[in-house]
Amino acid sequence: MINIRVLTIFPNIFESFLAYGNPARAIQMGLASVQPVDLRQFGDEPRRSTDDYPYGGGIGMIMKPEPIVRGIRSLEAYDVVTHKILLTPQGRKLKQEIVEELSHKSELLLICGRYEGIDERVRYFVNDEISVGDYVLSGGETAAMVLIDCIIRLVPGVLGSDSRIDGESFYNGLLEYPQYTRPRDFEDCQVPSVLLEGHHEKIRRWKRKMSLVKTMRNRPDLMKSITVDEEMEELLNEIESERLI
Ligand code: ADE
Numbered sequence: 071m072i073n074i075r076v077l078t079i080f081p082n083i084f085e086s087f088l089a090y091g092n093p094a095r096a097i098q099m100g101l102a103s104v105q106p107v108d109l110r111q112f113g114d115e116p117r118r119s120t121d122d123y124p125y126g127g128g129i130g131m132i133m134k135p136e137p138i139v140r141g142i143r144s145l146e147a148y149d150v151v152t153h154k155i156l157l158t159p160q161g162r163k164l165k166q167e168i169v170e171e172l173s174h175k176s177e178l179l180l181i182c183g184r185y186e187g188i189d190e191r192v193r194y195f196v197n198d199e200i201s202v203g204d205y206v207l208s209g210g211e212t213a214a215m216v217l218i219d220c221i222i223r224l225v226p227g228v229l230g231s232d233s234r235i236d237g238e239s240f241y242n243g244l245l246e247y248p249q250y251t252r253p254r255d256f257e258d259c260q261v262p263s264v265l266l267e268g269h270h271e272k273i274r275r276w277k278r279k280m281s282l283v284k285t286m287r288n289r290p291d292l293m294k295s296i297t298v299d300e301e302m303e304e305l306l307n308e309i310e311s312e313r314l315i
Contacts, residue, residue, distance in 0.1 A: 072175065072225055074104045076214050077141045078182040079120055081106035083211045093219060096228045104218060109182075112140040121185050130186025138181060138192050145179055152177040154196040157210030157217070158188070161199030164217065166240035168200070172217075173224035180217065182210030237277075243296045245284045247277040279305045283314050 076084065084106040088094060096102035113120045114136060121131040146152045153175045162168070172178065181196060193199065202213040223229055239246040250261040264276045282305055285292050298306070309315060 071100065072102045072173070072178065072221065073147070074102065074178045074180065074218055074221070075145045076104070076106045076180045076182065076211075076218075077109050077138065077145065078106055078209075078211055078214070079109045079184055080182075080209070080211055081108045084215065087215050087218075092223045092228055096222045096225060099227065101225050101227050102222050104222075107141065107145060109137055109141055112137040112144065124186070128186075133183060133185055133188040133192070135189040135191045138188070139195050142179065142181070142195050147177045150177050152179050153198060154179045154181065155198040155200050155217070156181045156183065156188070156193065156196045157202070157213040158183055158199050159201045159204070159206050161201040163204070164200055164202050164220075166220075169217075169220045170224060173221045178221075180210070180214045182214050184209040184211075243292060244281040245289060245292070247280040247284065275301070275305070278302070279309065282306065283309055286315050 078084075084104070088097065088104055093102070093104065097104060109120055110118045114134065120133055120137045122134050124130070124132045142154060146154070153172070155172075155178065157180060181192070200213070200217065202216045207213055224235070229235065235241060237246065248262075250265060254261050254266070262276070264272055278301070282302065286309070296302075
């Protein structure tokens with residue numbers, strides 16, 4: 071069971087996201103709870119404002135520290151450690167390893183920034199800063215949805231028993247092999263014959279080889295971190311001699 075709270079000025083953004091697919095199923099099964107909370111309720115009177123002009127000048131507005139810290143203090147669980155994450159393009163970049171680490175926590179509090187930035191002092195009140203990628207979103211809400219989605223699907227019991235995460239992209243540091251379904255022939259493109267022949271060992275080897283090919287083509291940066299075993303060495307030689315790259 072994982073309990074995720076989200077501090078945001080747009081709590082309604084999360085409604086349809088939480089109403090479909092894995093997030094909805096996890097919530098319905100009692101394996102996760104996700105509670106978006108309106109930051110405005112912690113805003114400064116008289117207008118419950120949550121932003122102000124930047125010191126030193128510059129464009130746009132900055133999120134004030136007090137409403138966020140009031141929100142953090144009010145939402146933090148009192149009996150267990152709450153892992154508090156600020157979503158920001160300046161955070162550590164999200165990858166499957168981090169998702170796995172976070173999926174073992176029981177209490178998460180996600181803090182979504184908006185406007186042009188967030189007062190730097192908010193960082194003293196969180197445990198973690200996460201970026202979903204090297205690009206700038208309009209706010210942390212879409213990043214929080216990405217994070218919630220990939221965490222929830224790792225909570226035991228959320229994925230159906232016929233879903234396996236051990237062949238998925240990134241599970242072993244490689245991208246997933248290509249997948250096919252019917253028809254066998256689509257617009258003159260055929261399903262690779264090895265997949266139709268039912269030779270399990272050949273299929274396993276082919277999948278591993280294609281994982282390597284795909285990774286070398288699309289994400290050569292990932293190749294630096296893999297451990298090459300004997301079979302992989304053979305596959306890499308085949309890939310080279312068959313000029314698949
Ligand atoms: N807020 C704006 N851009 C972001 C990003 N790339 N990751 C997380 N939060 C963000």
